[in-house]
Amino acid sequence: MAKHSAHEGSVGIVAPQRFCAPGEFALQCGESLDGFELVFETYGQLNAARSNAVLICHALSGNHHAAGYHAEDDAKPGWWDACIGPGKAVDTNRFFVVSPNNLGGCHGSTGPATVNPATGAVFGPAFPTVTVKDWVRSQALLADHLGIERFAVVVGGSLGGMQAMQWAIDLPERIGAAVLIAAAAKLSAQNIAFNEIARQAITSDPQYRDGHYRSANANPDMGLGLARMIGHVTYLSDFGMGQKFGRELKSGDLSAARDVEFQVESYLRHQGKSFSQRFDANTYLLMTRALDFFDPAGEWDGDLVAALEQARCDFLVLSFSTDWRFSAARSKEIVDALIAAGRNVVSAVIESAHGHDSFLLPLPRYTSVFKAFMDRLAAGAEADAEAGSGDAP
Helix, strand or coil, X not given: CCCXXXXXXXXCECCCEEXXXXXXXXXXXXXXXXXXXXXXXXXCCCCCCCCCEEEEECCCCXXXXXXXXXXXXXXXXXXXXXXXXXXXXXXXXXXXXXXXXXXXXXXXXXXXXXXXXCCCEECHHHCCCCCHHHHHHHHHHHHHHCCCCCEXXXXXXXXXXXXXXXXXHHCHHHECEEEEECCCCCCCHHHHHHHHHHHHHHHXXXXXXXXXXXXXXXXXXXXXXXXXXXXXXXXXXXXXXXXXXXXXXXXXECCCCEEEEEHHHHHHXXXXXXXXXXXXXXXXXXXXXXXXXXXXXXXXXXXXXXXXXXXXXXXXXXXXXXXXXXXXXXXXXXXXXXXXXXXXXXXXXXXXCXXXXXXXXXXXXXXXXXXXXXXXXXXXXXXXXXXXXXXXX
């Protein structure tokens, strides 16, 4: 694949693909979908042994566009381009990377913003509740479609890391390793509270219209923007925000207390406005509820060790020193449970000033630890491919 002309080291120009799953798809909530579609992207090449596939699971506001560019003049690459590409942690010279937009998403996959074929109208608030377990099953169907019996590794940060954990528990025979970055085995009460505040901001916006805003040609911009502002603050650290913004003014006279706007206020308003124009409010509600409901130990009487005993793969668990939304202590709980379950696990706490958002950034120690683990898996996949070719007549 040709390199992007203005950005060396990229996977280049990529095009989204579409997987259509026919037939009834039963959801954990008890409802079902009459088929569904997932939009996804792929990077790199699947080897002859089909042993080098990597699944990328996105976080709350992510999507399928994890790396590369959709056009020559795109200003920004995919959301995880720092870690996916030639020679990077997820090395597309060695791995075949599959990156879907989750079921219920708002970037082309079947979800609240798409048309319900049974009614001819947008699903809107009638779209059923989906869970991390539902995502794993839908992603497994995508893997079947691509001829991938087993992923070399399933990787995710934040909500994506929760999906990687669920993959290891639910489909242990189909995953060789799991990478859990800035994740947790379940949300704390504080995290659930932040999500509920964000949901209340959306649903209390008069333009939300009980979730039927699209049919009314409206959008809850104010509520969705506030939800994003709330979330964004929790993804950063106090120290990092102080370094980036301090108490610098955007405008006004602080000494006279007149028309004052701090830089951080301007930044948050921009983030909120931008997000409200590119993300669906009903999808935001759906995704935050999936976060809240995630608790794989719940099926094992609250015993996380028992849940993780179902896994057979190796694990990499990474956390960040200033992440207070998904703290290093939450990752330690996962690591301790994995050790008690007898699973192989590598873990590290990465020093960073950037809070939860650290997992999106090219921090040297983070990417070096990540890459070392992935390179070992790539070598194993290459050995499998070599052995397979040796068996051929």
